[in-house]
Amino acid sequence: MSRIVLAVAATAALPLISFRAHAQPAAKPAAAAATNDVQPTPRLPDGKVDFGGKGVWAPIWVLDWADKKWVSQAVDVPFKPEGLELFKERRANNSKDDPEGYCLPAGVPRYTGTPYPFQIIQLPDRVVILYEGASHMYRVVLMNAEHSKDPDPTWLGESVGHWEGNDTLVIDTVGFNGRTWLDYVGHPASEQLHVIEKLRRPDYRTLVYEAIIEDPKYYTKPWSTSFKVKFQPGWEIKEYVCLENNKDLLHLGTKEPK
């Protein structure tokens, strides 16, 4: 019983400790708390990184992919005038039209920066990502596949993946519907959005996530952002039905998402 208590206490304390300091083995939480060891990257039999384990990836809430408050490096976003105008409009009204407030899907790369956990399931021909956030969404990445010629637009787009060596999972996504925002502050995205995500796991507790964003409608050139996500051993994805009781719309001063 005492081990369970320690585990609960350790989990409670984790969010306050710096990212590196609490990288510790998941299998024996009580012992790990004492040694503070960094547990190595788990790997599949073929040598590729295993992004799974008993737990979930639990990201911080990235309000702004360009602001060093949340990401590894500040980004000077290469806006086109159309992109900047839309961004300024969203900032001026405090993101009141944010589609996420309407429980619509967060899209890519935003799902990785919502404060709801996700899990990565690796199968021989595909990678499935289960997102808890609005609303309990999944994403299928077909490995070593080609994009369709003209994919129908969707919230999460069409994703294909491949490996760079054994350490980096690359996910290439097109076919978006242009209705998502890249983040809470409202960096815009159109149907021309193309996102390349690179995922690495340098140790058991750490996912290094990088997104390269290309959208010729709103940006003059591709830009990239990255941050670290920590693994929370013992947590599970929970049901999240966002529309169940979404009362905020009555108070946000808007009628429908733009």
Place this chain on the structure above:
Amino acid sequence: MKAKSLIVLSAIAALLLAAVPVLAHHSFAAEFDSNQPMTVTGVVTKVEWMNPHTHFYIDVKDESGKVVNWDIETGSPNALSRRGWTRNSLKVGDTVTVDLFRAKDGSTLASARNVKLSDGRKIFAGSADDGSPDSKGGPTKY
């Protein structure tokens, strides 16, 4: 029993320590008035343990003695439960004191920060990072 009380203590520690954001699906600034922090005390009349935000309702007496029912929004049940809340943390009839920010539209909707329960425990119910004045950091002004 000792183990049980330790678990309860751990849960309380979780409530106090966890800094995971919980209010995270819509704009704080568009909905709530960060210039109007308030503290109100009232009796719980209803609890909605539902996504995307748990709401509870309290009867609050105003200065004239009139009872007004407030709608108090907190984080999502998912995030609150990871902090140690349960659907029974607040019960109808409990007297609670809530630090909150009132809705800008003048309604009695409010976003809760801290909730002091009838047993004296004070627990964090808002977001660590939602752009409210007491959060770790809202978006930078452009």
